[in-house]
Amino acid sequence: MAHDHHDDHDHHHDHEPGQHPPSDMELRVKALESLLVEKGLVDPAALDAIVDHFEHRVGPRNGARVVARAWTDPAYHARLMADATAAIGELGYDSRQGDHMRAVENTPGVHNMVVCTLCSCYPWPVLGLPPVWYKSNAYRSRAVIDPRGVLAEFGVTLPSGTEVRVWDSTAELRYLVIPERPAGTEGLGEDALAALVTRNGMIGTARL
Amino acid sequence: MNGVHDMGGMAGLGPLAPEAGEPVFHHRWEGRVLAMTIASPTRSNIDAGRHQRELIPGPDYLAMTYYEKWFRSLSELVFKHGLATPEEIARGRAAPGFEAATPHLQAAQVETMFATPGGYRREVAAAPAFKPGDAVRGRNLNPPGHTRLPRYARGRTGEVIAWHGAHVFPDSHAHGLGEDPRHLYTVRFAACELWGEAADPRDSVSLDLWEPYLEPA
Numbered sequence: 397m398a399h400d401h402h403d404d405h406d407h408h409h410d411h412e413p414g415q416h417p418p419s420d421m422e423l424r425v426k427a428l429e430s431l432l433v434e435k436g437l438v439d440p441a442a443l444d445a446i447v448d449h450f451e452h453r454v455g456p457r458n459g460a461r462v463v464a465r466a467w468t469d470p471a472y473h474a475r476l477m478a479d480a481t482a483a484i485g486e487l488g489y490d491s492r493q494g495d496h497m498r499a500v501e502n503t504p505g506v507h508n509m510v511v512c513t514l515c516s517c518y519p520w521p522v523l524g525l526p527p528v529w530y531k532s533n534a535y536r537s538r539a540v541i542d543p544r545g546v547l548a549e550f551g552v553t554l555p556s557g558t559e560v561r562v563w564d565s566t567a568e569l570r571y572l573v574i575p576e577r578p579a580g581t582e583g584l585g586e587d588a589l590a591a592l593v594t595r596n597g598m599i600g601t602a603r604l
Numbered sequence: 605m606n607g608v609h610d611m612g613g614m615a616g617l618g619p620l621a622p623e624a625g626e627p628v629f630h631h632r633w634e635g636r637v638l639a640m641t642i643a644s645p646t647r648s649n650i651d652a653g654r655h656q657r658e659l660i661p662g663p664d665y666l667a668m669t670y671y672e673k674w675f676r677s678l679s680e681l682v683f684k685h686g687l688a689t690p691e692e693i694a695r696g697r698a699a700p701g702f703e704a705a706t707p708h709l710q711a712a713q714v715e716t717m718f719a720t721p722g723g724y725r726r727e728v729a730a731a732p733a734f735k736p737g738d739a740v741r742g743r744n745l746n747p748p749g750h751t752r753l754p755r756y757a758r759g760r761t762g763e764v765i766a767w768h769g770a771h772v773f774p775d776s777h778a779h780g781l782g783e784d785p786r787h788l789y790t791v792r793f794a795a796c797e798l799w800g801e802a803a804d805p806r807d808s809v810s811l812d813l814w815e816p817y818l819e820p821a
Contacts, residue, residue: 425633425675427696429640431688434697436704438643441711446639449718451628491721496768513612513754515654516670521718525638527626531670533617540756540809541613541799549620559806560795564612566752567771567788567812568724596622 455524458489459572460593462522464586466499467577477501480572484522494521494570500563501574502600507558508573509547509600511539512565519570523595530599540564550601573600605748606755608662613756613799617666634671641674643709646681651778655750656681726785728770733815734789738764741821742791742813750778753817761821762793765810773814787815 432438462484466473476483480497497519500508512518513536518526529535538546543560547553554560563571575597581589596602611617629635641647656677657665665673682688692699709717734740742757752774768788776784792810795803 421672421675422631422633424694425636428675428679428682428693429636430696431692431698432640432644432682434704435688435702436706437645437682437687438640439707439710442643442707442709442714443636443639445711445714446642447629447635449714450635450638453715454718455628490718491723492718495721495723496725496771511612513756514609514752515657525628527622528630528670529620529622532620533611533666534620537611537614537617538620539612541615541803543807544804546620550622557806559808560804561792562807562809564754564809564811566754567768567774567814569768569790569812601622 450525454490454520454522456522456593456595456598457590458487458524459519459522459595459598460590461487461586462489462499462572463574463593463598464590466574467589468586476574484572490521492520493517494519496567496569497522497572498569499572499574500561502576502603504555504576505557505559506561507547507554507600507603508561508563508571509539509543510563510565510571510573511536513537513540514564514566517565517568517570519572522572523598527595547601550596552601552603554603573598575602575604578604605658605750606746607658608665609658610754612754633675637671637675637678641678643707644678644682645687645705645708646678646685649777649780651750651772651774652780653677653681654774655778656684658750724772725769726772726783728785728787730770730787732767732787732789734764734767734787734818734820736764736766739821740764740789740791740818743817743819745817747775749775751775751817753813754811756798757791757793757811757813757817760793760797762791762797764789765792766790768812771814773816775814775816789813789815789818791818 433440466476476499480499484497502508516526516531540562543562592604594602597604657673660673660676679693683690739761741761744758745753770785771788773784773786776782790810791813792808795807796805798809
């Protein structure tokens with residue numbers, strides 16, 4: 397396809413990835429949507445429902461629930477580590493972009509961190525859509541070669557002797573990091589524990 | 605293809621810049637682009653969609669935001685599938701004489717669609733060539749089309765740590781050559797094997813790699 401209708405993007409070159417794009421995107425996207433609706437190719441109400449799904453129905457609260465259950469229920473923990481897809485399905489979360497899940501667990505000597513160097517693969521059902529930094533050229537390029545430097549920029553200092561395991565999501569497996577349960581939380585129930593679990597903790601760029 | 609999208613191990617590609625309290629979408633149009641990409645008839649092949657984004661010229665790819673890339677590739681796919689011309693896409697109006705289709709995804713079907721398991725594992729007759737514990741090397745492949753074997757793993761030796769059965773093979777599927785399922789493995793590479801002696805000897809990077817990407821080591 398000719399790129400003649402994209403020749404107005406030169407001004408994109410003077411901003412960094414992650415910055416807000418020019419407002420003409422709103423117009424161009426609106427034009428495409430109008431066209432697809434006019435041709436009967438998309439249902440605008442379905443688009444509303446998809447946006448609503450990502451804004452309100454999926455997100456890191458789902459993953460936090462999985463982690464809290466694993467912390468409090470040894471049998472669930474065992475099922476999660478053996479077959480994460482089935483164990484996450486037990487809690488009723490969607491499967492799209494999470495058809496093949498794998499849980500990787502932080503322990504006192506091991507820290508896990510997830511990236512997709514080739515695009516932006518991310519476990520939608522348990523974490524929602526990825527943040528801009530996860531999709532950034534900086535994270536995608538550096539996470540595999542300098543995970544400790546990346547962690548330091550996130551303010552994470554690992555105890556000496558810790559092994560870092562990076563998982564590059566090159567196929568349709570999707571990775572969920574199970575953070576270490578914070579000390580002093582022995583008396584907390586599942587809801588209170590879930591509230592302690594952060595999105596970055598489940599990507600591996602934070603410790604709890 | 606050896607494009608700029610294959611950026612694992614590069615330096616100098618800007619700041620990480622995590623944003624506190626980040627919204628799901630920064631602009632309304634971003635949500636519409638994502639939703640159109642999912643709802644459009646062009647959605648049927650996730651590997652073709654990924655490859656379309658890889659085809660964005662490198663200088664543009666590096667400068668564009670995430671959803672700008674999605675918009676560009678959606679526009680190209682709508683054209684490639686014969687659903688609209690570039691002129692129609694730019695104008696936002698159909699040329700006269702078209703016959704309206706019926707959207708294949710209706711609003712009431714959206715939540716069911718998200719909840720319906722898809723999955724990429726397929727049964728194949730061939731036995732897997734490798735098993736956990738085997739030493740394998742990433743082959744030195746430089747295909748002109750789509751692949752999920754990053755450059756940084758080519759020629760490097762690692763250990764199979766898991767076998768996942770056969771999965772749809774993106775190198776074929778992205779190019780309309782069918783699902784062509786191949787055995788899939790998780791392979792762990794020592795950081796020092798990938799990046800040299802300066803890497804931390806404790807660290808590793810694991811990738812999910814299809815059998816055609818691997819040879820015995």
